[in-house]
Amino acid sequence: MISTFLCRAVFLLSAISGTVLASDNSTDFVERNLHTIQSIYNLTVYPNNVPIIQNGGSAVPPGLFNQDARGRVTPVGNFTGFEDSIEYFFSLAPTPQANPAGAAIFQADVVEFTSGCANVAASVVYLKTGPVNATTGQVIEGAKTTALKQAWSSIATGVDYTNVTIQQGAIATALCPGIQDRCTGANQQFNTTETCIAELSQKPFGTFDEAWGDNIACRTIHLILTGHRPEVHCPHVGPNGGNGPDNFKCVDIDYNEYLNDALLFGSSEVFRC
Ligand SMILES: *[C@@H]1O[C@H](CO)[C@@H](O)[C@H](O)[C@H]1NC(C)=O
Numbered sequence: 158m159i160s161t162f163l164c165r166a167v168f169l170l171s172a173i174s175g176t177v178l179a180s181d182n183s184t185d186f187v188e189r190n191l192h193t194i195q196s197i198y199n200l201t202v203y204p205n206n207v208p209i210i211q212n213g214g215s216a217v218p219p220g221l222f223n224q225d226a227r228g229r230v231t232p233v234g235n236f237t238g239f240e241d242s243i244e245y246f247f248s249l250a251p252t253p254q255a256n257p258a259g260a261a262i263f264q265a266d267v268v269e270f271t272s273g274c275a276n277v278a279a280s281v282v283y284l285k286t287g288p289v290n291a292t293t294g295q296v297i298e299g300a301k302t303t304a305l306k307q308a309w310s311s312i313a314t315g316v317d318y319t320n321v322t323i324q325q326g327a328i329a330t331a332l333c334p335g336i337q338d339r340c341t342g343a344n345q346q347f348n349t350t351e352t353c354i355a356e357l358s359q360k361p362f363g364t365f366d367e368a369w370g371d372n373i374a375c376r377t378i379h380l381i382l383t384g385h386r387p388e389v390h391c392p393h394v395g396p397n398g399g400n401g402p403d404n405f406k407c408v409d410i411d412y413n414e415y416l417n418d419a420l421l422f423g424s425s426e427v428f429r430c
Pocket residue numbers: 179180181182183
C-alpha cells in the first residue's frame with residue numbers, strides 16, 4: 158500500500174451537507190460516499206485545484222464538505238472547520254507553475270474504498286503526480302511520474318532535501334525570503350531576512366513525511382498556505398510555529414493528543430457503525 162501525501166485523511170462523512178445525504182434507511186450510501194470521495198480527490202487534480210487555490214472555500218462545489226468538517230491529513234496535521242479543511246486539501250495540491258519540474262497531480266485513483274454505514278467511509282487514494290502541460294493538465298508524454306509521497310518532493314522540486322548544504326540553502330534563499338515576502342504588516346514574523354535565517358537555521362530540518370513539528374519542512378509546507386488567510390498561517394512559519402493554543406502547527410506535537418479522536422471528533426467511536 159502506497160501511503161500518499163493526502164490520502165490518509167480521516168473524514169467525518171456525517172458532516173456532509175444535507176443536499177447530498179440520502180436518508181439512512183437506503184443502501185445507496187455506498188455509491189454516494191464513493192462518489193463524494195472521488196469528487197473531493199478529483200478537485201486536487203490540476204487544473205481543477207486552481208480556482209480553489211485562488212479563491213479558497215467559495216470555489217468548492219457545495220455538498221462535499223460540511224462547515225464543521227474536521228480530520229487529520231497525515232503528515233500535515235489535524236484540521237478543524239470548513240476553511241481549514243479546504244486549505245489543507247487543495248492549497249497543498251501542486252500547480253506546475255509553482256515548482257521547477259512543472260509537476261502536478263494528474264490523476265486521483267480511489268484504489269480502496271469501504272463504507273459499512275451511511276456516515277463512515279474509509280479509502281486509500283493514489284494521487285499520481287508528474288510534469289504536466291500547464292494549459293491542459295495532461296501529463297507530459299514519457300515523463301517520470303510517481304505517487305505523491307516524501308520522495309515526491311525531491312522529484313517535483315528537483316531538490317535533494319536530504320543534502321545538508323541544500324537544506325541550509327533552502328532556508329536562506331527560499332524559506333526566509335518567502336516568509337518576509339508573504340508575512341508583512343500585522344502578520345510579520347521576523348524583523349529581517351537575516352534574523353529569520355539565523356533563527357530558523359537553529360531548528361532541525363525534519364522530513365516531508367512528518368511535516369509537523371518545530372522544523373523547516375513544516376514551515377516550508379505552511380508557507381504555501383500563507384497566500385490565503387495569512388493572519389492564520391503566518392504564525393505557523395514564524396519563530397514559535399503558531400500564536401496560541403488554537404492556532405499552532407509547526408510545534409513539536411504530543412502524539413497522544415494528535416491521535417485523540419475524542420478531542421478532534423467529540424467521540425472516540427465516531428468511525429464505528
Ligand atoms: C426512508 O424512510 C423514510 C421514512 O420511512 C421514507 O420517507 C423515505 O422515503 C425512505 N428513503 C428511501 C430512500 O427509501
